[in-house]
Amino acid sequence: MTRIAVVGARGRMGVASVRAIEASSDLTVAAEIDIDDDVQDIVDHNAEVVLVFSPPDVAHEQVQWCIKQGLHVVVGTSGFDEQSVEQIRAALVDHAEVGVFVVPNFSVSAVLMAKFAAQAAPYFESVEIIEMHHPGKVDAPSGTAQHTAELIGRARAAAGTAQSPDATYLDPHGVRGGRIEGVSVHAVRVRGFMSSQEVLFGVDGEILRLRYDSVTRESLMPGVLTALRAVPKLTGVTVGLDAVMSLG
Ligand SMILES: NC(=O)C1=CN([C@@H]2O[C@H](COP(=O)(O)OP(=O)(O)OC[C@H]3O[C@@H](n4cnc5c(N)ncnc54)[C@H](OP(=O)(O)O)[C@@H]3O)[C@@H](O)[C@H]2O)C=CC1
Numbered sequence: 491m492t493r494i495a496v497v498g499a500r501g502r503m504g505v506a507s508v509r510a511i512e513a514s515s516d517l518t519v520a521a522e523i524d525i526d527d528d529v530q531d532i533v534d535h536n537a538e539v540v541l542v543f544s545p546p547d548v549a550h551e552q553v554q555w556c557i558k559q560g561l562h563v564v565v566g567t568s569g570f571d572e573q574s575v576e577q578i579r580a581a582l583v584d585h586a587e588v589g590v591f592v593v594p595n596f597s598v599s600a601v602l603m604a605k606f607a608a609q610a611a612p613y614f615e616s617v618e619i620i621e622m623h624h625p626g627k628v629d630a631p632s633g634t635a636q637h638t639a640e641l642i643g644r645a646r647a648a649a650g651t652a653q654s655p656d657a658t659y660l661d662p663h664g665v666r667g668g669r670i671e672g673v674s675v676h677a678v679r680v681r682g683f684m685s686s687q688e689v690l691f692g693v694d695g696e697i698l699r700l701r702y703d704s705v706t707r708e709s710l711m712p713g714v715l716t717a718l719r720a721v722p723k724l725t726g727v728t729v730g731l732d733a734v735m736s737l738g
């Protein structure tokens with residue numbers, strides 16, 4: 491049995507994850523850490539892997555702490571961009587035995603959508619991302635949108651694709667969205683959504699629309715368990731569930 495500590499254990503993803511881990515035959519919950527708990531419990535209860543679903547403003551420091559303790563980490567918290575990954579990589583220099591697995595989205599649909607988006611990216615003049623989440627989400631853009639934009643930006647740069655055309659310069663309300671890696675990203679917070687995203691690609695006369703919809707948190711649990719099982723065999727930083735999915 492691999493012993494897992496869940497950080498953010500009483501939150502939406504924490505509760506679903508604790509349930510899924512306990513229902514598995516090879517993983518067990520060693521510690522449940524939420525806002526008022528002492529992270530030292532993670533070490534005291536002999537956890538081997540830490541699953542982080544705490545809010546973005548505390549998660550970065552907690553990941554650094556876990557690395558110093560020599561613990562493997564699966565990072566579910568959003569907002570771990572390329573700069574954060576570099577900080578983790580720097581911390582791992584003194585802990586070569588530790589694996590940190592940053593997973594912007596545990597949904598298979600979302601992982602495939604991001605991969606397809608990267609494939610499509612060089613072939614279209616225009617690209618924009620619209621992410622749609624529940625109104626309880628504290629951060630924007632979603633980690634998924636951030637990751638998708640980074641993949642698209644990298645693919646377009648490698649292919650020498652020009653920036654998306656955009657004549658808009660009058661925007662007193664800031665409604666044209668944020669820009670990540672040259673890609674406009676729009677965040678929607680509407681009751682009824684759990685987690686959805688569309689990537690719109692366009693050239694003259696045609697549109698390619700890629701979309702995933704995750705409706706329940708339970709749909710993410712196979713991905714969470716896959717990441718927890720994979721991370722003890724990883725060293726260094728790994729980003730994206732596709733890294734352990736043999737997608738080719
Ligand atoms: N990678 C993925 O597929 C997914 C990622 N996420 C991301 O995971 C994160 C959590 O999402 P979600 O579960 O919906 O959020 P919640 O707000 O429901 O859960 C976060 C939990 O962490 C607790 N918390 C606050 N401070 C600390 C602390 N210092 N130490 C430990 N726990 C703390 C919160 O307590 P309190 O409420 O009292 O502040 C809360 O119980 C977000 O960044 C979200 O974007 C979410 C879904 C899927």
Ligand SMILES: O=C(O)C1=N[C@H](C(=O)O)C[C@H](O)C1
Pocket residue numbers: 568569594595596597623624627628631632633634635684685704
């Ligand atoms: O906050 C959430 O709920 C979610 N956030 C993730 C993100 O930021 O990408 C995605 C997840 O499926 C839901």
